[in-house]
Amino acid sequence: xxxxxxxxxxxxxxxxxxxxxxxxxxxxxxxxxxxxxxxxxxxxxxxxxxxxxxxxxxxxxxxxxxxxxxxxxxxxxxxxxxxxxxxxxxxxxxxxxxxxxxxxxxxxxxxxxxxxxxxxxxxxxxxxxxxxxxxxxxxxxxxxxxxxxxxxxxxxxxxxxxxxxxxxxxxxxxxxxxxxxxxxxxxxxxxxxxxxxxxxxxxxxxxxxxxxxxxxxxxxxxxxxxxxxxxxxxxxxxxxxxxxxxxxxxxxxxxxxxxxxxxxxxxxxxxxxxxxxxxxxxxxxxxxxxxxxxxxxxxxxxxxxxxxxxxxxxxxxxxxxxxxxxxxxxxxxxxxxxxxxxxxxxxx
Amino acid sequence: xxxxxxxxxxxxxxxxxxxxxxxxxxxxxxxxxxxxxxxxxxxxxxxxxxxxxxxxxxxxxxxxxxxxxxxxxxxxxxxxxxxxxxxxxxxxxxxxxxxxxxxxxxxxxxxxxxxxxxxxxxxxxxxxxxxxxxxxxxxxxxxxxxxxxxxxxxxxxxxxxxxxxxxxxxxxxxxxxxxxxxxxxxxxxxxxxxxxxxxxxxxxxxxxxxxxxxxxxxxxxxxxxxxxxxxxxxxxxxxxxxxxxxxxxxxxxxxxxxxxxxxxxxxxxxxxxxxxxxxxxxxxxxxxxxxxxxxxxxxxxxxxxxxxxxxxxxxxxxxxxxxxxxxxxxxxxxxxxxxxxxxxxxxx
DNA sequence: AGCGTGACAGCAAGCGCTTTCTATACAGGA
DNA sequence: TCCTGTATAGAAAGCGCTTGCTGTCACGCT
Numbered sequence: 001x002x003x004x005x006x007x008x009x010x011x012x013x014x015x016x017x018x019x020x021x022x023x024x025x026x027x028x029x030x031x032x033x034x035x036x037x038x039x040x041x042x043x044x045x046x047x048x049x050x051x052x053x054x055x056x057x058x059x060x061x062x063x064x065x066x067x068x069x070x071x072x073x074x075x076x077x078x079x080x081x082x083x084x085x086x087x088x089x090x091x092x093x094x095x096x097x098x099x100x101x102x103x104x105x106x107x108x109x110x111x112x113x114x115x116x117x118x119x120x121x122x123x124x125x126x127x128x129x130x131x132x133x134x135x136x137x138x139x140x141x142x143x144x145x146x147x148x149x150x151x152x153x154x155x156x157x158x159x160x161x162x163x164x165x166x167x168x169x170x171x172x173x174x175x176x177x178x179x180x181x182x183x184x185x186x187x188x189x190x191x192x193x194x195x196x197x198x199x200x201x202x203x204x205x206x207x208x209x210x211x212x213x214x215x216x217x218x219x220x221x222x223x224x225x226x227x228x229x230x231x232x233x234x235x236x237x238x239x240x241x242x243x244x245x246x247x248x249x250x251x252x253x254x255x256x257x258x259x260x261x262x263x264x265x266x267x268x269x270x271x272x273x274x275x276x277x278x279x280x281x282x283x284x285x286x287x288x289x290x291x292x293x294x295x296x297x298x299x300x301x302x303x304x305x306x307x308x309x310x311x312x313x314x315x316x317x318x319x320x321x322x323x324x325x326x327x328x329x330x331x332x333x334x335x336x337x338x339x340x341x342x343x344x345x346x347x348x
Numbered sequence: 349x350x351x352x353x354x355x356x357x358x359x360x361x362x363x364x365x366x367x368x369x370x371x372x373x374x375x376x377x378x379x380x381x382x383x384x385x386x387x388x389x390x391x392x393x394x395x396x397x398x399x400x401x402x403x404x405x406x407x408x409x410x411x412x413x414x415x416x417x418x419x420x421x422x423x424x425x426x427x428x429x430x431x432x433x434x435x436x437x438x439x440x441x442x443x444x445x446x447x448x449x450x451x452x453x454x455x456x457x458x459x460x461x462x463x464x465x466x467x468x469x470x471x472x473x474x475x476x477x478x479x480x481x482x483x484x485x486x487x488x489x490x491x492x493x494x495x496x497x498x499x500x501x502x503x504x505x506x507x508x509x510x511x512x513x514x515x516x517x518x519x520x521x522x523x524x525x526x527x528x529x530x531x532x533x534x535x536x537x538x539x540x541x542x543x544x545x546x547x548x549x550x551x552x553x554x555x556x557x558x559x560x561x562x563x564x565x566x567x568x569x570x571x572x573x574x575x576x577x578x579x580x581x582x583x584x585x586x587x588x589x590x591x592x593x594x595x596x597x598x599x600x601x602x603x604x605x606x607x608x609x610x611x612x613x614x615x616x617x618x619x620x621x622x623x624x625x626x627x628x629x630x631x632x633x634x635x636x637x638x639x640x641x642x643x644x645x646x647x648x649x650x651x652x653x654x655x656x657x658x659x660x661x662x663x664x665x666x667x668x669x670x671x672x673x674x675x676x677x678x679x680x681x682x683x684x685x686x687x688x689x690x691x692x693x694x695x696x
Numbered sequence: 697a698g699c700g701t702g703a704c705a706g707c708a709a710g711c712g713c714t715t716t717c718t719a720t721a722c723a724g725g726a
Numbered sequence: 727t728c729c730t731g732t733a734t735a736g737a738a739a740g741c742g743c744t745t746g747c748t749g750t751c752a753c754g755c756t
Binding site: 002045047048049050051052053054055060061062064069070071072073076077079080083084096098099100101102103105113114116117118119120121122148152236237266267269270273292293295296297298 | 350393395396397398399400401402403408409410412417418419420421424425427428431432444446447448449450451453461462464465466467468469470496500584585614615617618621640641643644645646
Binding site: 024 | 713715
């Protein structure tokens with residue numbers, strides 16, 4: 001039924017071993033023989049059996065990319081960059097790798113499930129993107145998995161995610177704290193004193209770090225923070241919308257709203273507008289990430305640009321062993337404050 | 349070094365066959381034995397060897413999802429929906445499947461490469477999303493691959509993609525032509541007579557169908573189309589920006605701009621604003637897809653809503669054999685016109 | 697008592713490939 | 727001419743798992 005190596009060998013009048021060697025190209029094969037084999041492969045329309053090959057060679061060409069939300073461009077952009085450094089006919093002959101992205105939906109269980117599945121497949125490398133969940137049992141379960149993966153020879157890279165101690169994982173971490181701080185400092189510099197903050201889900205590292213940066217800036221400016229000024233929600237537009245209405249309800253005198261990311265900021269803008277407030281005359285808004293749409297909305301969004309594509313590409317290269325990991329296995333990537341139309345001096 | 353089935357068997361004092369059966373749960377095993385095996389698995393921290401299992405069973409639990417651009421929410425939303433119907437502990441015991449998304453970047457070669465890779469892995473199913481490339485040699489190469497995949501037992505589903513004749517692939521197709529027509533009819537109904545059109549890349553089915561719908565509407569209204577009113581570009585914000593400037597240069601009297609999709613429309617809005625034109629007072633703008641941000645931009649975008657998540661979920665279910673394919677293997681999914689703030693009566 | 701019958705468990709034969717080791721052939725050097 | 731070295735091809739032993747088939751009991755029925 002299906003064509004096997006042996007069939008090709010028979011047709012090319014050589015042994016299966018020779019066919020395998022031609023296909024893998026890591027052993028000398030006479031030019032004429034190779035030619036003959038290749039022709040047979042073509043004529044028979046032969047396709048290598050991946051599992052069999054992975055089993056025999058004890059390695060596979062699968063590379064997994066874990067993302068929290070595939071529908072969010074934040075992850076899409078990183079995944080795309082990672083993949084571009086991995087997939088395609090870029091390496092040694094026949095060295096195509098199957099770069100696949102797995103959507104955890106932010107669920108710890110699914111994250112673990114995917115890691116197990118990738119471990120099963122004996123993946124060549126795994127890249128985890130985005131913030132980690134801080135729940136202790138889960139965090140250590142993930143760490144254990146990563147350790148085991150590393151021991152099995154799978155290269156593990158964290159992109160936009162905090163380092164995983166006791167693990168051989170390479171980490172490219174975003175300086176969320178620093179970015180958050182800079183952003184809020186900018187707002188304070190404009191004169192804002194009453195700033196609402198729409199944070200992401202409670203247990204995420206990203207959420208915590210950005211919030212810490214924000215609070216550090218407030219503290220440095222001697223502004224005492226009212227706990228009512230912070231609302232938690234998901235990292236999406238809708239959460240921003242609802243959180244903003246809540247914030248307005250709690251304290252209508254707020255002059256600025258800092259959002260956990262750009263999507264949230266978008267929702268915040270919508271809520272403010274519907275409440276009859278102008279941006280930035282009545283209320284300033286700031287986002288985080290600098291996703292492509294941020295410059296297009298009206299007014300354009302003040303935010304912190306994260307070099308998602310660059311970081312992803314680098315993570316991809318490291319995962320493929322084509323770039324030296326940073327010293328100590330950890331690199332911190334800074335964001336850049338982008339001041340745009342959505343932030344201005346507060347109404348007096 | 350690594351723990352194998354045999355190790356587990358030894359520890360549980362049973363044969364490897366029994367362990368396998370416990371793990372696959374498709375053969376009666378006494379409760380106490382199962383219990384013992386499961387304990388051994390746990391103690392040894394055993395992880396099944398995917399390739400070995402796939403080889404022996406001649407099937408794998410990989411499901412591939414091909415997308416044109418993973419950074420584009422259009423695909424992200426579909427992929428997410430597909431995946432949610434496939435991955436996770438949703439099916440029979442131990443029936444987790446590895447749903448992976450592969451980013452072709454719109455390149456025909458990469459599309460083919462990924463299909464081959466998935467064929468290699470003996471994927472259980474493959475879902476292709478989004479428009480197809482119309483280049484003849486490539487189209488038939490893809491059709492051949494799909495046919496072969498189908499013969500090998502891989503279920504093939506097309507989601508938001510035209511049917512592939514001579515193939516066993518199930519197709520859930522978006523009615524791009526109808527949606528395009530409806531959208532332009534709406535604009536014509538408002539009184540527009542000079543409409544610019546920003547189309548996607550030339551050789552895509554999606555591009556062609558939407559454009560055909562647009563032109564059909566014009567023809568039906570007796571409006572003769574000026575070829576200068578159409579500009580082609582990529583499906584992204586930047587292309588929309590540039591195309592709009594070009595359109596304005598060619599004919600400043602245009603009163604409406606119809607974009608190939610929402611991202612393009614966003615770019616168009618930016619270009620119009622920078623050119624000092626108000627939306628919709630001076631120029632109306634329309635998009636396509638109704639991505640989440642479309643309702644948030646100012647003014648909110650008139651567009652055609654495509655049920656991306658629903659279609660993706662359905663495709664996922666069909667791919668898993670959990671839903672009957674549509675009669676004839678083809679279903680057409682209609683879009684819904686969403687009239688919002690970006691379209692109005694033309695200036696007089 | 698004898699035996700059919702379930703209900704489990706084990707044996708062993710692969711699944712299709714990679715890779716080590718061995719065989720062959722020819723070339724050149726002594 | 728014989729021997730050694732080099733290049734290339736083949737034989738065969740698995741890789742770790744699944745599964746058809748073959749036991750082996752313990753029952754319960756006639």
